[in-house]
Structure formats: C-alpha cells, structure tokens
Amino acid sequence: MNLRHAVLTSLAVAASMAATPAVTRGADYHHVHLAVPSPTEAVAWYVRHMECAAVPDRDDAVDCGVEIHFDALITVGASPGTGVDHIGFAFPDLASKMAELERVGVGGRGVRLQRFDDGSMFRDEPGLFIHGFIFDPWGTRIELLEDPSRRGFHHVHLSSTDPEASLDWYRSVMGGERARFREQLDGLAFDNVWLFVSPHPEGVPPAPTRGRAVDHIGFLVADLDEAAGVMNRLGVAFEGAPETGRTSARRAFVAGPDSVALAVVEPGWAGRETSLVAADSGPIVPAEPYTAPRTPWGDPELQGIWTGDRAHGVPLERPGDLEGVDTLTPEEAAARRERGTLGSIWGYEREWRDTTLGLVGSSPSTQVAMVIDPPDGRLPPLTPEAQARAGGGRGGRGGLPAGPEDLSNYVRCITRGLPGLMMPGIYNNGLQIVQGPGYVAITKEMIHETRLIPTDPRPPLGANLTQWLGDSRGRWEGDTLVVEVTGFNGRAPYRGSGETLTLIERFTRIGPDLLEYRFTVDDPSMWTRPWTGMFTFDRDDAQYELVEYACHEGNYGMTNILSGARAQERAAGDGER
Amino acid sequence: MSSANHRWMRAAPLAAAFLISANMSAAQDADIARAWDGRPDLNGVWQAIGTAHWDIQDHTAGAGLPEMGAIGAIPPGQGVVVGDEIPYQDWAREQKQRNFENRFTEDPEIRCYLPGVPRATYLPHPFQIVQGTDKILIAYGFADTIRTIQMDEYDPQPAPIDSWMGRSHGRWDGDTLVVDVAGFNGQSWFDRAGNFAGNTLRVEERYTPLGPNAMMYEATIEDPNVFTRPWTIRMPLYRRLEDNVRILEFKCVEFAEEILYGHLRRQPAD
Numbered sequence: 001m002n003l004r005h006a007v008l009t010s011l012a013v014a015a016s017m018a019a020t021p022a023v024t025r026g027a028d029y030h031h032v033h034l035a036v037p038s039p040t041e042a043v044a045w046y047v048r049h050m051e052c053a054a055v056p057d058r059d060d061a062v063d064c065g066v067e068i069h070f071d072a073l074i075t076v077g078a079s080p081g082t083g084v085d086h087i088g089f090a091f092p093d094l095a096s097k098m099a100e101l102e103r104v105g106v107g108g109r110g111v112r113l114q115r116f117d118d119g120s121m122f123r124d125e126p127g128l129f130i131h132g133f134i135f136d137p138w139g140t141r142i143e144l145l146e147d148p149s150r151r152g153f154h155h156v157h158l159s160s161t162d163p164e165a166s167l168d169w170y171r172s173v174m175g176g177e178r179a180r181f182r183e184q185l186d187g188l189a190f191d192n193v194w195l196f197v198s199p200h201p202e203g204v205p206p207a208p209t210r211g212r213a214v215d216h217i218g219f220l221v222a223d224l225d226e227a228a229g230v231m232n233r234l235g236v237a238f239e240g241a242p243e244t245g246r247t248s249a250r251r252a253f254v255a256g257p258d259s260v261a262l263a264v265v266e267p268g269w270a271g272r273e274t275s276l277v278a279a280d281s282g283p284i285v286p287a288e289p290y291t292a293p294r295t296p297w298g299d300p301e302l303q304g305i306w307t308g309d310r311a312h313g314v315p316l317e318r319p320g321d322l323e324g325v326d327t328l329t330p331e332e333a334a335a336r337r338e339r340g341t342l343g344s345i346w347g348y349e350r351e352w353r354d355t356t357l358g359l360v361g362s363s364p365s366t367q368v369a370m371v372i373d374p375p376d377g378r379l380p381p382l383t384p385e386a387q388a389r390a391g392g393g394r395g396g397r398g399g400l401p402a403g404p405e406d407l408s409n410y411v412r413c414i415t416r417g418l419p420g421l422m423m424p425g426i427y428n429n430g431l432q433i434v435q436g437p438g439y440v441a442i443t444k445e446m447i448h449e450t451r452l453i454p455t456d457p458r459p460p461l462g463a464n465l466t467q468w469l470g471d472s473r474g475r476w477e478g479d480t481l482v483v484e485v486t487g488f489n490g491r492a493p494y495r496g497s498g499e500t501l502t503l504i505e506r507f508t509r510i511g512p513d514l515l516e517y518r519f520t521v522d523d524p525s526m527w528t529r530p531w532t533g534m535f536t537f538d539r540d541d542a543q544y545e546l547v548e549y550a551c552h553e554g555n556y557g558m559t560n561i562l563s564g565a566r567a568q569e570r571a572a573g574d575g576e577r
Numbered sequence: 578m579s580s581a582n583h584r585w586m587r588a589a590p591l592a593a594a595f596l597i598s599a600n601m602s603a604a605q606d607a608d609i610a611r612a613w614d615g616r617p618d619l620n621g622v623w624q625a626i627g628t629a630h631w632d633i634q635d636h637t638a639g640a641g642l643p644e645m646g647a648i649g650a651i652p653p654g655q656g657v658v659v660g661d662e663i664p665y666q667d668w669a670r671e672q673k674q675r676n677f678e679n680r681f682t683e684d685p686e687i688r689c690y691l692p693g694v695p696r697a698t699y700l701p702h703p704f705q706i707v708q709g710t711d712k713i714l715i716a717y718g719f720a721d722t723i724r725t726i727q728m729d730e731y732d733p734q735p736a737p738i739d740s741w742m743g744r745s746h747g748r749w750d751g752d753t754l755v756v757d758v759a760g761f762n763g764q765s766w767f768d769r770a771g772n773f774a775g776n777t778l779r780v781e782e783r784y785t786p787l788g789p790n791a792m793m794y795e796a797t798i799e800d801p802n803v804f805t806r807p808w809t810i811r812m813p814l815y816r817r818l819e820d821n822v823r824i825l826e827f828k829c830v831e832f833a834e835e836i837l838y839g840h841l842r843r844q845p846a847d
Contacts, residue, residue, distance in 0.1 A: 295710060296613035303709055402843035404834040414830045432725065434709040436620040437613075441707040441714050443723055450716045450723050452705055458821050467826045546725060548740035552830045553690045562841035569843070 030220035030265055031067040032087055032156065034213060036138040038335040039070035045136060049101065049111060050089055051151060060271055064089065065152030066193055069271055071215060072331055078139030081159075083206040083258035084214040085198070086133070086141035088155040094130045094146035098122050101134060110137065128184050139213035155187070155194035156217055158260065159206045163197040166257045170195055173236055173254075174219050174262075200258075208259040216253070216261035224250045224266055238264075245272040292479045292509040297437045299455070300479045302507060305544040306431040306515050306537035308424030310362040311370075313337035314535055316495075318369040318377030327366040337364040362538040370533035372518075379495065380529045386496060400565035404558060409492050411558065413447055413551035415468045417492030418485060418503055419519045421449050424535070430546045431537055440474055440481060447551040453483055461487055466499065468492050481507040497523040513539040609752060609786045612708055617752050617786045619706045619713070622817040622824060625699035625794070628654030632770035633810055635661050642681060651769075657699070657812040663772060664805040676771025684769055688837060689829035691722050691741035693765025694758045694780050695796040695810060703817055705824045713747060713754070718824045726756055736760020739776055754784040774800040790816040 036042040039060035046052040052064035061069045079086060091097040098121040104111045114133040116123055122132030122144070130146040145154060160166040167188055171178055176188035176195060188195040200206050209216055221227040224242050231237070231254065242250040249268035256262040292300040313336045322328075328336065369377040382390065401407055409415050416423070421444050422431075430445035443450040455474040465471070471487035483505040490499035501523040508516045515537040522530035610618040628636070634656040641649030665673060676683060686692060692700055702718035711729035716722075726747040736744035739762040747756040763776030783795040794814045799807040839845055 303712070400843075403841075404831075404838050412830055412834070414828050432712075432714075434707050434712050434714040434725070436707040436709060439620065439705075439707050441705075441716060443714070443716075443725075448723065449721055450714075452707070452716055452824055454823075461821075461823065461825075465825065468828055469826065545737075547738065548691070548742055550691055550741055552720075552833075553688075553741065558838060559841065562838055566841060566843070 031069050031218040032214060033069045033071060033216045033218060033263065034138065034140055036070050038331060039072055041335060042070040042138065058270065079141050079212055079214040081207050082209045082212045083159055083260035084156060084209050084217060085159040086143050086157050088143040088145060088157060089152065090145055090147040090154040091151050092148045094122050094132065094144060097144060098132050128182055153193060155196055158197045159200045160197050160258045161200060161205055163199055166197045169257050173231060173234055206258045209261050216263050218263035218265055220267065221264055224252055224264065227264055246270045290509065290511050295435055299435060299476060300509065302433045302481060302509055302515065303435050304433060304539050304541045307540045307544060308429045308431065308537050309360040310538050311365045311535035312424040312426060314365050314367050314370055316370045316533060317379060322368050325368055328368060330363065330366065333364040333366045365535065367535065370535050371531060372534045373532040380527045380531055383526060383528055386526045400568060401562060407561065413555050415449060415492050416447060417494055418469050420494050422517060428549050430544055432546050443546060445546045445549050448549045479508055496526045497521060498525055500525045608789050610789050616749055618708065619754065619784065620708045622703050622705045622822050623814045624703040624817055625812055625814055627812060628652050629657045629699040629812060630701050630768060633657050633768045633772055657810045659809040659811055664808055666803060666805055669803045673771050673773060676773060680769055680771050685764060685766055686769065687833065689720050689833040692719055693741055693761060694743055695782065696765060696767050697722055698794060699812060702827060703824055716824060718827050720827065720829050733757045741765060752786055756782040758782065774798065775803045777802045790818065
C-alpha cells in the first residue's frame with residue numbers, strides 16, 4: 001500500500017482490498033509510531049532529512065509514503081534491541097544522500113551516521129542494494145537504500161526469535177503477501193511497503209517496543225469490529241477497548257510477536273490529541289516544610305543514592321530567548337533535556353544517556369536556569385580585573401594539543417572541580433551520600449571523586465595546603481547541611497573562578513526523595529558580587545548503585561587525541577614539503 | 578563462589594582464626610569505641626605502617642631507581658603473608674617473577690591506577706572510614722579510590738561488571754567486620770614486587786578492633802586460577818591521631834601522564 005497522503009489512505013485501501021480478496025480479513029500497512037519529546041521538532045526533521053511531506057492540519061505526523069506519527073513521549077531507548085530494529089527509506093542516489101546527511105552533523109537536531117566497521121557510510125550488497133544506516137535524534141534506526149526508481153518509506157525491519165513464525169503471523173493476521181525482495185530477502189509485501197524479519201542480533205528475545213523510539217507500528221482495516229471478529233478466530237484479541245482520537249475513526253492495539261505493539265486503525269484515523277506523557281508530573285514538593293528524618297546519632301539524614309538526571313539540560317544562565325519566562329512547559333523541558341544544554345558531548349548515542357535508557361523515573365526539570373540570584377538568571381558583571389584578563393586572552397593554547405596539559409582537567413580524568421563535579425551530566429549522574437557521626441561523605445560517580453566533609457567545628461587546613469577541590473567544612477543549620485569550601489588551588493576554575501573562590505553549598509532534603517542543592521559562588525577577583533545557583537537531586541536508592549567510573553584507567557581518549565594531533569602535524573608537514 | 582567454596586575458605590586458616598580470637602578477647606569490652614548500634618566504631622582516619630606496599634613477603638633492603646639514591650631504595654621488611662609463602666600455581670610463579678623484573682615500569686601504581694583489594698589498605702597513604710547506617714564507605718588517599726561496603730543485606734551477588742576495586746558486601750561477626758569482595762578485573766597487583774591475582778580473585782577481609790586506636794586487618798585471598806590454595810595476609814592498622822587529621826588529595830593522574838603519554842608530546846622529553 002503506497003499511501004502518498006493521508007487523504008488518500010482510505011481510497012488506496014479500498015482499491016487494494018478489491019484487488020486482493022485475501023486481505024479482506026487482513027489489514028494494510030498504515031503507519032509507524034515514534035515516541036519523541038517534541039513532535040513539531042520531529043516533523044521538521046523528517047521533512048528536511050527524509051524528504052517526507054507535512055500532513056495538512058497535523059503537527060504530529062508526516063507522510064513518507066507511509067505515515068509516521070509522533071507522540072509526545074519521553075522515550076526510554078532507541079529502536080534496536082526491540083522487535084522493530086529499524087525502518088527503511090529509499091533514495092535514488094545513496095552516495096549523494098549520505099554525503100548530504102554527513103554534512104548535517106550530529107549537533108543539536110542532527111543526523112547520526114552509523115558507519116560500517118571499515119568506516120564507510122554505505123556499502124553495496126551485490127544484487128540487493130546499496131545501503132547505509134543512520135539514527136534520527138530520538139533513537140529510531142533508519143536504513144537508507146538506493147533505488148533509482150523511487151524514494152520514500154520502504155520497509156519495516158523486525159527482529160525476532162523466530163523470523164519464519166513471525167512472517168506467518170503477520171501474513172495470517174495482517175495480510176500482505178509472502179515474497180522475496182530482489183530474490184534475496186524474505187518478507188511480506190504490502191504493495192510497495194515491505195515487512196522484513198531477521199533474527200535478533202544478540203539471539204535473545206527482543207525488548208518490548210512500547211516506550212522505545214519506535215513505539216508501535218500501525219495497520220489499516222476497513223472496520224475495527226469486523227477486524228476483531230477475524231482476529232478472534234485467529235486467537236488474537238484487542239488489548240483494551242477501541243478508542244477514538246481527533247476523528248471518529250477508531251484505533252485498537254494488539255500484541256504482535258516478539259513484544260511488538262501493533263495498532264489497528266480505521267480509515268481517517270488522525271491521531272490522538274497529544275499531551276506530554278511524562279514519567280511523573282514533576283517534583284512533589286510538600287506544601288508543608290519537610291522535616292528530614294534523623295540518623296541514629298541525630299543529624300538530618302541525607303544518606304542514599306541521588307541522581308541529578310532531573311536537572312540534566314538546565315543551563316547555568318537564563319538563555320536570551322527565555323526572557324520573562326518563569327518555567328518551561330513539560331514538553332519544552334523534555335526537549336531541552338534531550339538536547340542536553342549543559343556542555344554535554346553532543347550526539348552521543350541515546351544508549352549512553354541515563355535519561356533515555358528508561359532508568360530515570362524523574363521528569364525533566366522545568367527550571368529555566370540554575371542561577372536564581374541575581375534574579376535575572378545571569379551571572380553578575382565581571383570585575384575590571386577579570387575583564388582585563390578576559391580581554392588579554394589566555395594566550396598560547398589553541399590549535400592541536402602539544403601534550404596532556406593542553407586538555408581539560410576533565411578530559412585528563414583529574415577532576416571536574418567545584419561546583420563542577422556536582423553538575424548533572426548525560427550519564428553516571430549518581431551521587432552517593434554516606435554519613436557517620438561528624439562526617440558526610442559525598443561521592444560523585446562521574447570520574448569518581450569523593451568529598452569528605454567534617455561537620456564538627458574545626459579549623460581549616462593550613463594556608464599552604466591548597467587543593468583542586470579546596471577544603472570543605474560543613475555544619476548543620478536546621479535540616480540543611482551547609483558546606484563552606486575555601487583553599488582552592490585555582491587549577492580547576494569554575495567559569496573563571498580562582499584561588500580566591502569561596503563556595504557555600506546548602507544541601508536540604510525538601511521531600512522524602514528530593515534533595516535541593518544551592519551553591520553560592522563568591523570570588524571577588526572574578527565577579528562584582530556573589531551569585532547563587534540551585535537544582536535538585538532525586539533519590540534513587542531502589543535501583544541505583546554507583547559503578548566504578550575508572551576514568552583515567554580507561555582514558556583511551558587521551559592517547560587517541562594526542563596521537564591524532566601528532567598525525568595531523570605530520571600530515572601538515574608533509575603537505576608543506 | 579559456591580557455598581561449598583565459601584565454607585572451605587572460612588575453615589582453611591585455622592591458625593589465623595585462633596590468633597585473632599586471642600587478640601579479640603584481649604580487646605573485648607575493654608576500650609573499643611562503640612557506634613550507635615553497639616558495633617565497633619571504625620569511623621576515622623587509618624593507615625598501615627610497614628613495608629607491605631613494597632613487598633607483602635619477607636624482603637631485605639634493595640636498590641630502587643638509581644637516580645633516586647637512598648630515597649628510592651627499598652626498605653627491608655617482615656612479610657605480612659601468614660607463613661610467608663604465596664601458593665602460586667607454576668605459571669603464576671613465573672608471571673610473578675616477570676612482574677618483579679618489570680616492576681619499575683609495569684606496576685599499576687606507577688600509572689596511578691585504582692589499587693584493588695587488599696592493596697589499597699596498605700599503600701603508604703591514609704584512608705578514612707565513614708560508617709553509615711547501611712553502608713560503610715572507605716575512602717583512600719590514593720587516587721580518589723573508594724569502596725562502598727553494602728551492609729544492609731549480606732547476600733554477596735556476582736558483581737554486574739568487573740572493576741578494579743570489586744564489589745564489597747559486609748557483615749559483623751561479633752566485633753569483627755567481615756567483608757566479602759569479588760568482581761575484580763584482574764589487573765591489580767598486591768605490591769610493588771609484582772605479586773598479583775586474576776579476575777577470579779575473591780578476598781575475605783576481617784577488620785577486628787584491638788582497642789580504640791588499632792585494629793587487626795586480615796585478608797584471605799582465593800583465586801583458583803592463580804593459586805593452589807587460599808592464603809592470608811595479616812597486619813595491624815593504626816588510627817591517625819594528629820589533630821584535624823584529614824585525607825588530603827592525591828590526584829596522581831598528572832604525575833603519571835609523562836609515563837603514559839610522554840611519547841605523544843609534540844616535543845617528547847629525551
């Protein structure tokens with residue numbers, strides 16, 4: 001079924017049904033349903049890069065020959081590993097298409113190429129096609145194949161423990177015809193759209209599609225009641241009652257083989273009214289001030305594993321385009337966290353990110369910025385001295401690193417500094433607090449740094465004992481752990497802070513599972529006044545255990561960066577000669 | 578480890594068990610600091626004294642790196658291995674000898690790598706115990722190393738992934754903190770003499786207070802792929818009593834970068 005436009009859907013189906021009596025008890029391929037935080041961004045991406053057409057009056061669907069519907073869901077992982085490994089698109093000239101996509105890059109709403117082992121973007125499977133793989137920014141794996149005669153949606157490729165049984169199931173329940181694509185690939189043909197099935201690459205039962213990037217795939221039937229009767233005779237039942245969406249057309253779900261969710265829709269189905277379905281509705285902050293439980297020795301109890309995932313993506317300063325905005329909408333917040341605006345490493349696979357693996361129960365923070373003082377969310381002006389430093393430049397560096405010292409402390413696996421190490425990142429966000437009488441130990445999983453904070457009154461370390469993370473001394477003020485940090489060696493600056501930095505941190509448990517972290521940065525050599533940031537950690541004791549982030553031990557990146565720099569220099573030298 | 582192995586390991590060091598119980602009775606009731614739950618209070622900064630970090634077996638004085646003169650020389654020491662013999666399998670004894678010959682280049686400590694267990698305990702750096710309600714954290718001065726000892730449920734599970742420091746489960750046996758550690762990656766050494774184990778290493782540590790300021794540390798070491806039988810090390814650990822004593826940063830990565838990456842500098846040192 002080649003469904004060029006939504007309005008043609010029912011017509012095309014009618015023609016097909018008339019031509020192929022077998023499918024009167026079956027169905028036709030209708031749509032792929034992707035879960036993305038922001039449907040409008042996804043529509044733009046598929047129109048731009050996959051050459052799909054916008055669907056009139058729909059901001060959550062595109063027409064690529066088959067419709068792709070987008071639901072505003074916080075997804076829990078990419079499509080590979082589920083019963084729907086990828087979807088396929090045909091383009092007439094793959095080399096130029098892949099080159100075009102490579103130029104887009106992975107930044108922001110970019111394109112992630114999945115290269116073959118030899119580094120190539122595409123390869124020729126003799127007699128079959130030239131093909132390559134990419135990921136969309138939300139984790140759907142897409143195969144691009146060359147077909148001079150057409151472009152657009154080409155196939156859905158399933159993963160199965162028993163491909164043959166899967167194909168039989170789809171043929172008997174949903175219709176289509178058993179056929180071999182170019183005499184090589186067994187599949188089911190639905191007019192121009194193919195359903196292929198391969199064994200799961202890891203030989204294990206596929207994970208459920210629900211909540212993953214390809215949430216479900218949809219088939220079209222003339223009438224749901226009739227379809228229910230046919231399916232019942234085949235031992236397949238609807239899950240729940242059929243529902244209507246924006247139109248009177250109805251949709252029901254059935255469970256396909258290999259935990260693939262399948263929608264069955266009637267002609268005219270135009271999606272649900274979308275609303276963000278988040279894992280929870282945001283931090284539950286009690287109306288009454290919360291009183292933290294006490295340790296057996298009487299201190300407020302902060303012990304446990306906390307994660308900064310909720311705040312991942314919250315920028316330190318208010319962005320220029322969010323003047324006067326109090327909080328983001330949940331949808332905006334989800335999209336922001338996906339982008340990861342906090343200096344993340346762009347384009348990491350979704351599988352790298354805690355927030356997209358389905359293990360993060362917290363919804364994204366709707367905070368506009370971390371800075372709460374000054375109230376405009378911006379850092380205060382620099383001192384004249386700091387301005388002069390900035391104007392003079394730090395000189396020298398730039399270009400290729402001459403040695404490890406030219407790379408950041410973080411890349412060197414030395415430290416993330418303070419308050420840098422407290423900041424949420426895209427993975428390994430665990431924060432473990434263990435308390436003993438007179439001490440609070442705070443361990444950050446990322447690059448494994450532990451702060452041992454005494455809470456009894458005691459003098460600071462000697463003036464000559466400066467450290468990367470300074471000297472943290474704590475005290476309890478009511479329910480709040482107040483930590484004063486001085487004695488920095490100035491080698492791990494935060495936004496330009498130096499040895500004259502005094503950092504005041506306030507850890508307050510504001511709910512059973514919510515830890516507020518406020519940090520006041522006071523460095524009179526840098527800023528004309530102190531400033532304060534705030535974000536929250538969520539308790540995640542039930543499932544989270546810190547792993548050993550042996551950063552330096554596995555720092556192949558350092559070796560590769562330096563050897564790459566030397567290779568580039570050699571190449572440049574050869575060029576000059 | 579199978580439960581059968583577990584019993585076997587517990588039963589093996591009979592002499593050691595006798596000695597420890599003698600030590601324990603000496604300290605019993607006397608002057609052990611107690612925590613909120615009546616268990617020994619191990620909170621504080623501790624350190625091993627001795628030369629086990631150079632060689633856990635008996636060793637005479639020896640030359641170190643020549644350019645360091647007497648500073649770099651290896652001090653003599655009485656070993657901490659009970660009986661002084663490490664029951665290596667034949668291949669492993671040869672490997673240990675190769676490690677020894679290459680010790681000034683191949684020792685993971687030179688590279689500032691996480692030290693493993695039990696080596697972290699007797700490195701020449703202090704460590705701090707923070708005794709929480711359901712976890713005990715040991716934070717070592719060397720390289721930001723930590724171990725989190727799970728105390729809430731003594732049900733040692735296979736570690737989800739191998740690691741340098743392994744996964745620690747603890748329980749109290751009277752006044753002795755017993756910690757079962759496994760899930761190692763097999764890349765650690767035991768000392769600067771090249772003693773080592775593999776990734777099937779399992780360590781049972783026993784921390785027994787001898788009084789307010791000392792405890793006996795005993796570690797039974799088992800690795801069926803490297804040793805012919807379990808063996809044990811034992812040494813006292815001492816509380817650091819200086820005023821305001823603190824674990825200071827020893828972020829040693831920068832001290833190891835020349836060794837690891839010096840050849841990749843634009844202008845390598847000679």
